Amino acid sequence: DGGITQSPKYLFRKEGQNVTLSCEQNLNHDAMYWYRQDPGQGLRLIYYSQIVNDFQKGDIAEGYSVSREKKESFPLTVTSAQKNPTAFYLCASSTYPKHRNQPQHFGDGTRLSIL
Amino acid sequence: GQNIDQPTEMTATEGAIVQINCTYQTSGFNGLFWYQQHAGEAPTFLSYNVLDGLEEKGRFSSFLSRSKGYSYLLLKELQMKDSASYLCAVSLSGGYQKVTFGTGTKLQVIP
Numbered sequence: 001d002g003g004i005t006q007s008p009k010y011l012f013r014k015e016g017q018n019v020t021l022s023c024e025q026n027l028n029h030d031a032m033y034w035y036r037q038d039p040g041q042g043l044r045l046i047y048y049s050q051i052v053n054d055f056q057k058g059d060i061a062e063g064y065s066v067s068r069e070k071k072e073s074f075p076l077t078v079t080s081a082q083k084n085p086t087a088f089y090l091c092a093s094s095t096y097p098k099h100r101n102q103p104q105h106f107g108d109g110t111r112l113s114i115l
Numbered sequence: 116g117q118n119i120d121q122p123t124e125m126t127a128t129e130g131a132i133v134q135i136n137c138t139y140q141t142s143g144f145n146g147l148f149w150y151q152q153h154a155g156e157a158p159t160f161l162s163y164n165v166l167d168g169l170e171e172k173g174r175f176s177s178f179l180s181r182s183k184g185y186s187y188l189l190l191k192e193l194q195m196k197d198s199a200s201y202l203c204a205v206s207l208s209g210g211y212q213k214v215t216f217g218t219g220t221k222l223q224v225i226p
Binding site for chain 2: 040041042043044048094101102103107108111
C-alpha cells in the first residue's frame with residue numbers, strides 16, 4: 001500500500017545538537033511539506049517542496065533545514081538554532097501542487113522532545 | 116494575514132448529531148478542507164468544498180458559504196470512534212497548494 005513513512009516516532013534532542021527527521025513517500029507525489037503542531041495551535045508550515053531539488057521556506061522556517069534530492073524523500077533537520085523544538089512534526093505530500101483541490105496525505109508524525 | 120476560527124472543544128452523545136463550525140478570513144480562497152485527527156496520529160482527509168452548498172459523504176457532511184466565510188462539518192449517528200480533533204483548513208490561491216490550518220476542534224463522544 002502507498003503511504004508516507006516518518007521515522008523515528010519519538011526523538012530526543014540534547015542542547016546544541018542537530019537532529020534529522022525522516023520522511024519517505026511512495027505515492028509518486030510531486031509536492032512534500034513539513035508542519036509543526038503544538039498544543040492549542042494549528043499546523044504551521046515549516047518548509048515545502050514542489051519538485052526535486054527545489055524547496056521553499058514556509059511560515060516558521062528559522063532553525064530548520066531541508067533537502068529534496070529524491071522525489072520520495074524530504075528529510076527535515078532541526079538545528080541547534082531552533083530554541084523551542086519540542087513539538088509534533090508532520091510530513092505531508094500531495095499531487096502536483098497546483099491541483100489545489102487535492103488533499104494532503106500525512107505521515108504518522110515524529111514527536112521531538114528536549115533532554 | 117490569515118485567520119481561521121473553530122471552537123476548541125465540543126462534547127456530544129453517541130448516536131446524536133453534532134455540527135462543528137469554522138469561520139475564516141483569508142487573503143485569497145480556493146476551497147476548504149476538513150481533516151480528522153486522532154490523538155498522536157496523522158490527520159486524514161474528510162472533505163473538500165469549493166462551491167457553496169452541502170457535500171454529503173455517508174455520516175459526514177460539509178457545508179460552505181464563501182460569501183460569509185463560513186463552513187461547518189456535520190457528523191450524524193455519532194460513534195465513540197468519532198472522538199478526535201477536526202481540523203478546518205483553507206486552500207489559498209497562489210503559486211502552489213498553500214493550506215492554512217485552524218487550531219482544530221476536539222470532539223469527545225460520550226455514551
